[in-house]
Amino acid sequence: MVTLGDLTNKGSYLLGVMGCKYVNVEQLDLLKERLEKAEAYTKYAGTISVFSKKKETAENLIKMSETISKIKEPVVLYYKSCSTIESLMKLANAIDVLRKWSEPNSQVSTKEAADAFDTLSGALAAIIRKLGSAVPIVGQYALIFEEISKNRFFSNYYKIANPETRGNSSDWAAIKQADDAFKP
Structure with missing residues (x-):
């Protein structure tokens, strides 16, 4: 294997x-x-x-x-x-970080995992973009993954959601309010 x-x-x-x-x-x-x-x-x-x-x-x-x-x-x-x-190497490295992060007693921090998710998104975007010409609908996903990576979605969310870095962020208050609205 x-x-x-x-x-x-x-x-x-x-x-x-x-x-x-x-x-x-x-x-x-x-x-x-x-x-x-x-x-x-x-x-x-x-x-x-x-x-x-x-x-x-x-x-x-x-x-x-x-x-x-x-x-x-x-x-x-x-x-x-x-x-x-290069894209495949980034993808493999990001998956490796996320695999280690998911293990019990992991030495990989949540911030490192968030960065890995952003890297994974960028690598997927690059790979999908190469395949997009063969299957046009697949190319649309590249745009989504590219924006996630470019805007560092997971890293930024980590900063907002992490109690140590968020402080009294108004973003966190809005997220908490939206989350509370959907609770049963």
Whole structure:
């Protein structure tokens, strides 16, 4: 039986082999976007130049666009692979924290669990977004999980609900009032 630890170790190994461990995924995404724009702009310029008297310039711009496209292909593949592996690693780590938190006499604090739920939501959003194009309705869930993660829903709720951090928060009073209204 494969355990979560095995997956985490294999994921770390994959990250190292692919070099993803040493690449900032956000920078890779930025490179991908800039290559896409460069390809589109040079293709557009080449298309427009066809109508000028400089046919050689138009041909060179279109060839440049094709070359940029060839450069972009492995960057896009590498970006997709690294971002997927990174999302899966975050998901596995968050699940591991939550598993430990649910055990009796856990050393994992409720705050750490709240942070793990936020991380889990972000990782799920990223994975679902990748699957969303195959099953459009699934993509809608990515938006929900993304907002939960972006707004740190669980961490913020922990701050409000935790007696040590909430103080006399008006948010807590509103939550308590709403909760009391639904009690039988």
